[in-house]
Amino acid sequence: MQTAIPLGVKAFSRKIDDTLLCGLAMALWLLAFAWIRPLSDPDEGRYAVVALDMLRTGNWVTPHLNGLPFFHKPPLYYWLAAGGYELFGVHAWVARVPSMLGAWLASMSLLALARRYTSTSTAIAAAIIFLTMPFAYLAAQYANMDMLLAGCMCTCTTCAFIATIEADLGKTWRTWITAAGVFAGLGFLAKGLIGLVLPGLIWSIWMLWERRWKQMALPLYPPVWLAILAVAGPWAWFAQKQHPQFFHYFFVTQHFQRYTETGFNNPQPWWFYLAVIALACLPLTLAGIYMLFRQWRAQQEFMPKSDSHPAQTNLDRYMAVWLLAVVAFFSIPSSKIVGYVLPALPPLAYLIARIWQTALDGDGSNILRVRSKLSITIGAAAALCTVLAIGFGTKGVPQKTRWDRLAALPVQPDDRIMMLGQLYYGAPFYMHTGQIPWVVDDWQAAKASKSDNWRKELLDATAFSPNSASHLLLEKQDVNHALCTTKHRVWVVGEPESAKQMTPSLSGIKPMLELGSRAVWLWTPNTACTAPSPIVH
Template sequence: MQTVIPLGVKAFSRKIDDTILCGLAMALWLLALAWIRPLSNPDEGRYAVIALDMLRTGNWVTPHLNGLPFFHKPPLYYWLAATGYEVFGVHAWVARLPSMLGAWLASMSLLALARRYASTSTTVTTVIIFLTMPFTFLAAQYANMDMLLAGCMCACATCAFIATIELQFGKSWHSWIMAAGVFAGLGFLAKGLTGLVLPGLVWCMWIVWERRWNQLVLPLYPPAWLAILAIAGPWVWFAQKQHPQFFHYFFVTQHFQRYTETGFNNPQSWWFYLAVITLACLPWTLTGIYMLFRRWRTLQEFMPKSDSHPAQMSLDRYMVVWLLAVMAFFSIPSSKIVGYVLPALPPLAYLIARMWQTAFAGGELHLPQLTSKLAINMGVSAALCAALAIGFGIKGVPQKARWDRLAALPVQPDDRIMMLGQLYYGVRFYMHTDQVAWIVDDWQAAQASKSDNWRKELLDAADFSPNSASHLLLGKQDANHALCTTKHRVWVVGEPETANQMTPSLSSSKPMLELGSRAVWLWTPDKAKC
């Protein structure tokens, strides 16, 4: 007897198959060209080697920067990258997997959200626009926490919106608000309190706009908070147990002081992120601005209501609030880093897609014209993404200055490393050594400076482990003594001029490798001239 499969089951199965295919296509696109360039300093080298040290030491609670506790950021990136090293090996593209995962999570969240409350054309266009924004593509192939945070925030904001709408229509909402709690907890582990505060801010502002006063209690659902505590709580508890000063440093110094004070790096004007998004998301931002001016009188009604989902208007408003809230939140502090504003890209992609839909619904363009113009924009954007990735990979880093050339050096397990006047983050990653480095600098002058740089990172880390720091952070007068008393070979990395000042015994030695303005010497104890 032939089994009859209900139409609803067939449709659901087809939907699952389509989702899997879309997910695979997104992953392949994000992985493309991720291998083409070496790690960039400082961010990529810093985070990649911290994750590598976490794998090598087996300490999954305390991240270490050159052997010293480093609590600037939570550990989710390090956990994911370290796991990637274990599975795929130690490669630059593996260090970028957490960022690719963040972009993929944001894409899948957009797919789930738009598919549920918008048309198929809007859904497909939204996801393609997001993935072909050069800002998205390049950030997904950059090893730091920003895209990972954007992915967790997008998933959290998506689940919170769905839970609210499902509650409005009397449908099951409990699992969605629980999922929002899960992604909020992961957002905390990705970048700290921002992963909790930002999605909550977006949701609250939207609730106020739509006057959904009876749904304000939704975030108080206890299982959602239990999910947050179950995911984020254990790491905080163990970190505080290992380091009693962790709580104050992580929450007060790295969150509130960084947000409110002006002494941290890269101060910029309030309009900085407007310029960043406009330029880094071309040509889509130009397209959006053009469509906005063409349709400004009908923005209150993106599509005829007869063709819209009942929640379409609410979703449109939610995306507007999401975009503006993220822009405003990160524009308030004087310190502004380009990647901070990445959580604004998913709603921007959706709103641009809705602009295209408005043009068709309003009769300004016929369907063939709309499809043709959309395809041209997609092709140009995808080509621009690839060109930028290849350009940065081949031309952005001169061949003679690429840190991956260090992999060819005959490094032995017991060899030490000394860095002169600079923390070269990627050196230990490419030299494949477990040995932490001596960092030689004027540390007394560095303590008097308030600049937010590599010196401050190491000095902050030294407060957690003063004994280790005393052996690793050497003054200028100690460099030559360390070389002359060690029983191991030492790879010395620095600029020739700095090397002559700090290590006179190297003045007659020829570098083993030159990397642009930097050089690498091999110090052998049996040939030492002290």
Template sequence: MKSLRNSIRQSNRRSTFISIAIIFLWLAATAGFRRFTAPDEGRYAGVALEMIRSGDWLVPRLDGLPFFHKPPLFYWIGAASMSVFGVSEWPARLPSVLGATLAASALLMFARRWADGVSASVATVVLLTMPFFYVGAQFANLDMLVAGCIAATVLAAAHAALAKEHGGAWRRALALAFATAALGVLAKGLIGFVLPGAIFLAWCLVTGRFRAAWMLAWWPGWCIFLAMAAPWFVAMQVRYPAFYDYFVVTQHFRRFAAAGFNNAHPFWFYGPVIVGLTLPWIGWIGWQAVARRHSGHTSAATTASAAFSDVDWLMLVWFIVIVVFFSLPKSKLIGYVLPALPPLAWFIARALRATTPTRWMTSPKLQWTTGVAAVICVASVIVADRLGTPPGARLYLPAEERIAADDQVVMLDAYYYEIPFYWKLKHTVMVVSDWQDPALPLHDNWRNELSDAGRFEPARAATTLVNREDLPRVLCMPKRTWIVGSSASFLTSPWLLDQRFVPVAHNQEAAIWRFDGPQRPSAGCVAFGKPARPSTGDAS
């Protein structure tokens, strides 16, 4: 008997391992298919690349300056991945692929244990073939990584509560919940713990599990959480005394409450976003609602499927907390609600079962929907490649041009996040703008990011963030300079019309010039004149 139990346990482990491998391969298959979408992917991949280039894996850096918009987990994984697999899009997106794999695997294992294997498999397939989830898994930013951590935390904590009720082992699952919460905090800050904690607490209250709510106070879990999450934050506060105010107060509370940031949308913004980006699967919930309204009677199977279980309540609370939380602030990005997709996939699977109560796993409707959804997923990657950053907006360095290790790169009134990555630059670039502009902190753009970063290391910023009046000092050094700016930069910087500034490449958005420089330092090597006031909009 013991041998039989061991055999079943080994078989289950093998099945779980194979399932996770398939999940990962499906999500990773096209992760290297397209180039980066500017500016977000270039920004986050560039910070990870900076860790490799500088050897400083403790402080995230944007163009050599401390970048504390977000914690370091994404950058650590991306840097480690690129160190192993080389500098390209696929390893740079691996943190997002792993986050999605974690979310889907956690949903599969939890539902297998506390629902049934068929529902678990269908819900996982639905999640994996949602275009919203699939493309999010292959986008190099922090949203999918923290979504995976939140999903794993919620499901591990719920598993611990249910297991304890049934007299099973629960401490390992609860320890895992605290560990993944710590990873969530290292991925994107306080929401990595606050959101799954709020979901778990609300579920306990809704289902009358008042004692289970006290599991949030489990002291061994807090020891695990603090041991994993605290060291980096403490190290940054010790090294940069202004870190707490900037990272916690500004990036969490001020950004959540303020209305002056980009991407302002109405409260209902995520409704159409979720519906539109989860087609065709979301249609099954609508079909279920229509079927209920037009049905003259309710079958026993439908009644059974309609009864809410503990798992259903967990998924409902989970979905509502995520959507409402991110709908409250004025600033909204599409990827913020990625943590709401696993519970949505569960309810879509539930709707499928309600509308196809017999042999629903082999239903042609399910198979056709899966096939169409999978095709849309792959097509969405192609569309994202074309529309994310239009081909005419990409800036390529001609094959015959080579940037030497001691060349300097100067960007005029713009910061092109993807260029350090694609040009494989060994040094930081110098960015020319009006860095003394008193209105600079009022705008949520690239200048604000770099200016904020420069405040943590003013000496380094003085050599990286160049005011326009200091441009002669930069260009008149005896070294080659590559200048990147908008295609109309010569209107605000007429010295670019000097024949010594050789146009190298241009497109509808940007241009590159090469300046070979004087033989020796000379303050008057170029007739700069008085520049016109430049535009300070976002580079994309």
């Protein structure tokens, strides 16, 4: 005798199946073109190599850049990328897996949140709009921490909203608010205090707007902070134990000073992120503005009160606060990096989906026409994402300057790399040697400079490991001596003019590879060279 399955169980099972199918489709879309493009310097090469170093050394507490402690960012990206290298091998697309995971996490959180408090069609549209925004799609295929932070933050903010609504309805909220704490901790491990501060700011502003005084104590639920400490605390504690200067450098220098001071890189005007979002999310932003303008002309309200469920109206307000808070927060400091504002894209995608859904609800006679416009807009956005991904992968980086050409060189495990006048982040990723590269520059002059660049990254690291730095950061006058006394083969990477000035013994050696304005020479221990000059500091 067959037991009848309750309708509610069937509906729940169907909902789970649909969510899994959506999740699989989103993952395939994110992976589609991640392999086309080689790593680009500085960001992708920097973070990919730090993760590779973590895997090779087995030091999962202290990230290292060129053999020196590198505490600019927490380790979650490095852990994920290093784990990916172990599973799938050392490839550029694997270095982008943490960013793709962040975008997938954000889209799934957006789907689950909107589906819970709005219609299924709005939820699916919001997730698709987010993943077809060129800004979001290309950021998901770029190896750095920004999209990973956006994913953790989106999930944390989602869980906090659900916990608040469920508490108001007298339903189960403790699991949701604890989950928010877990993802706040992961957000800290993704990019620092911003993973805690920004979700809390968004939630607090929304709570004050809606005067939800009874739920203001939700974050004080003890398991929330236990979850944050359990996730984020061990790494911070072990890092401080290994390096007593860690707390000051990580929290004061890399958080408060970077946010409040003007000496860091890329200063931009206050309206910078408004322009970035408007342009980098075309054509979806333009379509959303057009539909909003049409509704205003028709004297329709953006969010009709008569047809909206209270929780849906609350979510609309929450998303508006989320979008505005992120943009305002990152617009305040002078230093502005494009990827910082990525956490604003999930709420923007939701609001665009809601505008279209409102148009569908308010124009029953033209539902097919409105739906076709939405489909065409999303299709155009997806096509633009595809064109940009392929274009950047095949034409954006000229063939003669691609760092992945280094992989064809006959590099041996004991070989060394010497970089002249520049930290070529991507070179060690493609040249698989077990030795830490030498970096040659005028380090005495660099110490007097206040520029926020690769030199500052390495000089900051010297405070954590001065002995290692003295062997890895070479002055220009030390180059010939290092080459003439080494027992290893050395791959010298740099511009030909710099090579002639720093290494006269290279003048008779033909480059093994030319990469645009750069070249790669192979120095062997038996190569004739000028007499080693004494090292003077």
